[in-house]
Amino acid sequence: MSRFAEPQDPDFASINRSLDVDRRLWPYDVAQSRAHARMLAAQGIIEQADRDALLAGLDAVEGELRAGSFPFCEDDEDVHMAIERRLTEIAGPVGGKIHTARSRNDQVITDVALYVREAADELAGAVGELMAALADAAEEHLDWTLPGYTHLQRAQPVYLSHHLLAYLWMLDRDRERLRFAARQVALLPLGAGALAGVNFATDRRMVAAELGFEGVVPNSIDAVSNRDFILDLLSAAATCATHLSRLGAELVLWSSEEFGFVVLADAWTSGSSIMPQKKNPDAAELLRGKAPRVVAHLTALHGVLHALPLTYNKDLQEDKEHLFDAVDTLRLCLAASTGMIRGARFDRERMAAAASDELIAATDIADLLVRRGVPFRASHGIVAGLVREAVTSGRSLSELTADELRARSEHLDPETMASVLARSSWLESKVSEGGTALPRVREQLTLARERLRA
Ligand code: ARG
DSSP: OOSOSSOOOHHHHHHHOOHHHHGGGHHHHHHHHHHHHHHHHHTTSSOHHHHHHHHHHHHHHHHHHHHTOOOOOTTOOSHHHHHHHHHHHHHOGGGGGGGTTOOHHHHHHHHHHHHHHHHHHHHHHHHHHHHHHHHHHHHHTTTOEEEEEETTEEEEEEEHHHHHHHHHHHHHHHHHHHHHHHHTTOEEOTTOTTTTOOSSOOOHHHHHHHTTOSEEOSOHHHHHHOOHHHHHHHHHHHHHHHHHHHHHHHHHHHTSTTTOOEEOOGGGOBOOSSOTTOOBOHHHHHHHHHHHHHHHHHHHHHHHHTTOOSSOOGGGGGHHHHHHHHHHHHHHHHHHHHHHHHHOEEOHHHHHHHTOOGGGGHHHHHHHHHHTTOOHHHHHHHHHHHHHHHHHTTOOGGGSOHHHHHHHOTTOOHHHHHHHHSHHHHHHTOOSTTSSSHHHHHHHHHHHHHHHHO
16 A cells, blocks of 8 residues: 555656665665664564564575675665565565664664775775885885975975875875774664654664664764764765875876886876877876865765755765765775885986986075075075076086175185085985985884884
């Protein structure tokens, strides 16, 4: 019997149906149904025999889902209805008892909470693997020099290890954000019913314990309305994907012939269908291209939740596509990043040559004057004048004459210039904590390894 005299319009059925998106929630749906059936029997709400029939039916349903032989129907609106329908086909009318003291409103968000917990843990683990790859690469290229850039203009030389570790620290924060998201699903929503609680003396804590929750959501209205832990995961994912887009962008630049700093492994590049010489860094490009999609999922879910009155509204069904695609996308981006870093071959000569331009030591000359008592702002102007003189006359800084130097500052002469411009001193003079001098990078690497064990 149905309340409705007319069948659903096919287009209504289509817009209303979420099965194609939410079918992947089945493992969580089966797990929570098992816990729910056990609790119902323990509380005397259903008979022990009913529980046994439900559990046996759920085993059969799970077997079909696992084997891919589960018969989904056109009429199944979502995964919850599909599983209950099939359970009833297998177990008989007792299958209808599984939905006692439960609503799809608390059911769906319980599935999603279980999914989010798993996804956040998995992504945090994948971030850790990328961090390990970066730490290994930093260790292997500890004292390889390259220019550090600002405005994509050569700024000051740094060690490759230092540059790679910069990504490790971004990812360390990403991992913390993912762990935070995982902690936001510590409490069980199930048992809230449609919104107000249920008319049975259930034991929510028993269900919580079986499903690995620390307790139960204290307010049934909040339980069925809340989607903020999905926002937390999407936010962590969006930031992480954005970080990976910066790594991808650098790999694209660095693997170009213009830079030539790195050769990516064949396994992470593609050829061109027309130009036989090409080796394209597609995966690195896609790290750039995929990030906005993850950010868009976060923005879209903010839009869905914006101004939405309590409690459950069908709008909330739209949460899952954003969630799943963001997780799938980030998972792939992390795997690609780890693969590319592990397979990258850096070109020591090309990087060193790019970092050997004397102009890159301009700050060091300015600091030399500071040590001789010139205020930094004034020394900045003196060195800018020297750079201008060298550049306009087509010479390097060390080619400026003693007279030219003295005309700018009484503290300058060719010998001191030569000592500052001796290449290794540019890097090893960056002795401040967190700087690029080798002892500082070694210190940083030790810290990084400690974080990796955390
Ligand atoms: N497919 C629905 C969703 O994903 C399940 C909850 C449906 N609840 C309802 N009252 N129609 O949100």
